[in-house]
Amino acid sequence: MKYLRLFLSFARTSFIADMEYRVNFLSRILTDVIWYVAQIVTFETLFQFSDKIGGWTLPEMRVFLGLIFIVDGIYMVLFQANLDSMTEKIRKGDMDLLLTKPVSSQFMMSLQRTSTAMLGNLIIGTSWLIYSIISLENFEWIRLAWLIFLLPIAVITTYSLRMLVSTVSVIVTRADYLQFAWYQITRLGLRPDKMYAPFLRYIVLTIIPLAATASVPARALLDPPEVGLFIWIGFVSGFFLWLTTKFWNYALKHYTSASS
Amino acid sequence: MRFWKRNKAFFKLAVLSNLEYRLNYFIDAILQPMIAAGIEVTLWYSLFHTLGKTEIGGYAQNSYLAYALWTAFVTRISINWMYEFRMIEDIESGTINSLLVRPISFFESHLSQFLGYKIVTTLISLSIPLTVTWIFGLPFDYSKIPLALGLVTYYLFFLHLTSFCVATFAFHLNKIHSFTVAKNLTLWVLCGELFPLDLLPEPLKSIIINLPFSSGVYLPVGYLTGRVSHETLMQGFLSTTVGIFIFAVISIGLWKKGLSSYSGTGA
Numbered sequence A: 001m002k003y004l005r006l007f008l009s010f011a012r013t014s015f016i017a018d019m020e021y022r023v024n025f026l027s028r029i030l031t032d033v034i035w036y037v038a039q040i041v042t043f044e045t046l047f048q049f050s051d052k053i054g055g056w057t058l059p060e061m062r063v064f065l066g067l068i069f070i071v072d073g074i075y076m077v078l079f080q081a082n083l084d085s086m087t088e089k090i091r092k093g094d095m096d097l098l099l100t101k102p103v104s105s106q107f108m109m110s111l112q113r114t115s116t117a118m119l120g121n122l123i124i125g126t127s128w129l130i131y132s133i134i135s136l137e138n139f140e141w142i143r144l145a146w147l148i149f150l151l152p153i154a155v156i157t158t159y160s161l162r163m164l165v166s167t168v169s170v171i172v173t174r175a176d177y178l179q180f181a182w183y184q185i186t187r188l189g190l191r192p193d194k195m196y197a198p199f200l201r202y203i204v205l206t207i208i209p210l211a212a213t214a215s216v217p218a219r220a221l222l223d224p225p226e227v228g229l230f231i232w233i234g235f236v237s238g239f240f241l242w243l244t245t246k247f248w249n250y251a252l253k254h255y256t257s258a259s260s
Numbered sequence B: 001m002r003f004w005k006r007n008k009a010f011f012k013l014a015v016l017s018n019l020e021y022r023l024n025y026f027i028d029a030i031l032q033p034m035i036a037a038g039i040e041v042t043l044w045y046s047l048f049h050t051l052g053k054t055e056i057g058g059y060a061q062n063s064y065l066a067y068a069l070w071t072a073f074v075t076r077i078s079i080n081w082m083y084e085f086r087m088i089e090d091i092e093s094g095t096i097n098s099l100l101v102r103p104i105s106f107f108e109s110h111l112s113q114f115l116g117y118k119i120v121t122t123l124i125s126l127s128i129p130l131t132v133t134w135i136f137g138l139p140f141d142y143s144k145i146p147l148a149l150g151l152v153t154y155y156l157f158f159l160h161l162t163s164f165c166v167a168t169f170a171f172h173l174n175k176i177h178s179f180t181v182a183k184n185l186t187l188w189v190l191c192g193e194l195f196p197l198d199l200l201p202e203p204l205k206s207i208i209i210n211l212p213f214s215s216g217v218y219l220p221v222g223y224l225t226g227r228v229s230h231e232t233l234m235q236g237f238l239s240t241t242v243g244i245f246i247f248a249v250i251s252i253g254l255w256k257k258g259l260s261s262y263s264g265t266g267a
Helices: A002-020 A022-046 A058-084 A086-092 A094-099 A105-111 A116-135 A141-172 A176-190 A198-207 A215-222 A227-253 B002-020 B022-051 B061-077 B082-093 B096-100 B106-125 B127-136 B142-171 B177-190 B204-209 B218-225 B230-261
Strands: none
Touching: A002 A022, A002 A105, A002 A116, A022 A058, A022 A116, A022 B177, A058 A086, A058 A105, A058 A116, A058 A141, A058 A176, A058 A215, A086 A094, A086 A141, A094 A105, A105 A141, A105 A227, A141 A176, A141 A215, A141 A227, A176 A198, A176 B022, A198 A227, A215 A227, B002 B022, B002 B106, B022 B061, B022 B106, B022 B127, B061 B106, B061 B127, B061 B142, B061 B218, B082 B096, B082 B106, B082 B142, B082 B177, B096 B106, B106 B127, B106 B142, B142 B177, B142 B218, B142 B230, B218 B230
């Protein structure tokens, strides 16, 4: 309850700060819209040359993209600004102050700044998903219930994987290059896992579970339910969340306070 | 003579400062494009694997792998995040004040540094795709390298002008970093980094290929890997020239307007 109150308080101050720079507020929404358009154009172009990619038709692929947009939107609202600025906070010594607070330092580093502008993207992403589902023939609406379970898993997995990468900067301070490498690797999650060869598919479902972000939730909506897979991905997601806490605490033991 | 001397100084400054931290240089020039190329090649390979086809849009798998490999490296040359952010920072923080009183313009100093940085990165990083192309026998014409790199270099002047235009908004607004992100994402879509632009349907394909942005990736890489003809590449020089002219006019206007409203805070 204490953490929820704290989060709401952070969100309120973030909203006030965001509204201070309104052009920036709007341009951040526009930026993500461009990214969404890029993803849509890529698949619309590739589907000119094939009826199916990774076992899905174009209307089904639009559902997959809608899920990518929603998970990305939630992640952007809650975590992105915090994890992006982590290296900077460590380098400037701003993290020292956070470590003195009587709350979890991981919580502070992960949720202190809410990007309220990105709520606009979340609305756009949700609208796209609804549009793409309506375009499907014979869609079973009851399947949306799977998202109550799988969407939080997708967001937790996205957060956990990125948090693990960002935490490295607590130990080595300058880890900007890792962020870039990570950005490249996440691109594997922007394609349905079923299009990969078995070895790569195994990797995106277990070792680096990027398939949890959109492929698995999309499968729940489009293919016959694979309950075993959903439970597995829930377990993997929980494991990675646990791992972030372990790794964060380990990194703090090696933290040398960059600025002071 | 003075012009070359002062620009050479900033050019050298960028070369030296980028070589100062060798690990960062290695990561920037080699490791990052290698990872990007690895992922890009994997994605195209997987696409062919899942489609079970030997060709897409008239080109074989090896053609796409060569395109993906070279795109990752050429993109490292034809993007400009760092110097655009620096220009914005200079204006926002007031560091620009010290540049305004020097015998070199703000535009020139950043352009010279930008080109110095690109040269020092390009020389090393292009050795990787050259080696990979040679080992795997990917479709590639080595005799086309000078002209293709010539277009990319020419494109850098255009790119710097677009960055300069974005940076001038910092005279009027605070926090414009998202403008840079938006601009670079737009270039990412239009330059052909996502996929070869010839896959687009008409008339979109002709329109986008004829824009100057395609000179950053699609035209040079397509030319090297056999997707783009000599004539189309030369059209790239023409469209880039038009782009340079248009953005030069815009940037002069924006700079004058920005400078007249600048109050010289900070520094």
